[in-house]
Structures are given as C-alpha cells and as structure tokens.
Amino acid sequence: MSDAPILTELHGAVAVLTINRPRVLNALDVPTLEQFEQAFGALEADPAVHVIVITGAGERAFVAGGDIADLDSRQGLAHYQEFAEVIHRVFRRVETCDKPTIAAVNGFALGGGTELLLCTDIRLLSDAAQLALPEINLGPPLPSRRAAARRAAAVPASR
Numbered sequence: 001m002s003d004a005p006i007l008t009e010l011h012g013a014v015a016v017l018t019i020n021r022p023r024v025l026n027a028l029d030v031p032t033l034e035q036f037e038q039a040f041g042a043l044e045a046d047p048a049v050h051v052i053v054i055t056g057a058g059e060r061a062f063v064a065g066g067d068i069a070d071l072d073s074r075q076g077l078a079h080y081q082e083f084a085e086v087i088h089r090v091f092r093r094v095e096t097c098d099k100p101t102i103a104a105v106n107g108f109a110l111g112g113g114t115e116l117l118l119c120t121d122i123r124l125l126s127d128a129a130q131l132a133l134p135e136i137n138l139g140p141p142l143p144s145r146r147a148a149a150r151r152a153a154a155v156p157a158s159r
Contacts, residue, residue, distance in 0.1 A: 006035040007057070008043065013050035015043045022058030027067035028112050030086050037090045044097055052097065054120060055104040056113075062103070062129070065111025087112060095119040105129045 007018040056062040103117035
C-alpha cells in the first residue's frame with residue numbers, strides 16, 4: 001500500500017477515498033485534510049463518479065480525530081485556529097456534496113472521526129466500530145463545536 005495519506009480507487013461509478021495513516025489511527029492533520037479536500041473535490045467534479053465512500057486504512061480506526069501529537073507540537077492558538085478552519089471547510093464540503101457519500105467505519109471514530117461520519121449521507125459501521133467525542137478531556141476547545149449540531153441532525157434519521 002502507498003505511503004500517501006489519501007488514497008482513491010474507482011470501482012465503476014463508486015469512488016473509495018481512504019485516509020491512509022494507520023500508524024496514527026488515521027488521525028487528521030492539516031496536510032492530510034488538504035489532500036483529502038483536493039481528492040474529494042476531484043471525485044465530486046468527476047461525472048463518472050456517482051457515489052463517494054470514505055474509509056480509513058487498517059483494521060483499528062476509521063479516523064481517530066485530530067492528530068494530537070501534531071497539535072501539541074504546534075504551540076499557540078494560531079495553530080489550533082488553522083486546524084479548525086481547514087477541518088470545518090473540508091467537513092462542510094463533504095456535508096454539502098451533491099453526490100451520495102458513505103462512511104465505511106472500521107474501529108475507532110473519535111472526535112473528528114465521529115464528526116466526519118456525521119457529515120456523510122450513509123454510515124456503515126462494523127461490529128468493531130467505536131464512536132466518541134472525547135475532546136473535552138484535551139484542554140482547549142478543539143474544532144468539534146459543530147459536532148453536537150451534526151449529531152442532533154443525524155440521530156433521528158439513523159438507526
């Protein structure tokens with residue numbers, strides 16, 4: 001498998017976008033989010049693609065949220081604000097996509113991982129899936145302020 005943080009595969013009219021950082025449980029940092037945005041935009045614009053499936057590489061995690069080691073290494077509020085701006089822009093793009101989006105969730109979906117799956121139209125969870133919004137334990141308010149609104153909007157429609 002490639003070392004690229006974002007992989008795309010086409011299976012007819014179905015595109016699979018894989019977050020490929022299994023060593024850090026597919027945690028998101030700004031470069032990964034920017035590559036996700038670029039790949040997602042290309043799939044969204046491709047008339048041959050009718051459905052976009054989002055998943056995480058490996059068996060342990062869909063997305064374990066923001067890359068805490070990366071955020072901790074970047075001192076100062078400006079770094080958190082940059083991360084927040086990018087993640088919200090990317091998640092909003094998924095949320096407003098005209099094509100159906102599907103989250104294929106394997107393992108952990110924590111923080112931003114839970115928020116990302118809430119942005120999709122359909123969520124398929126393996127028996128090993130574990131969802132949580134643990135940001136409250138991390139100190140400064142991380143970018144999940146929209147997670148509560150997304151969760152409230154998604155829960156009545158999901159079973």
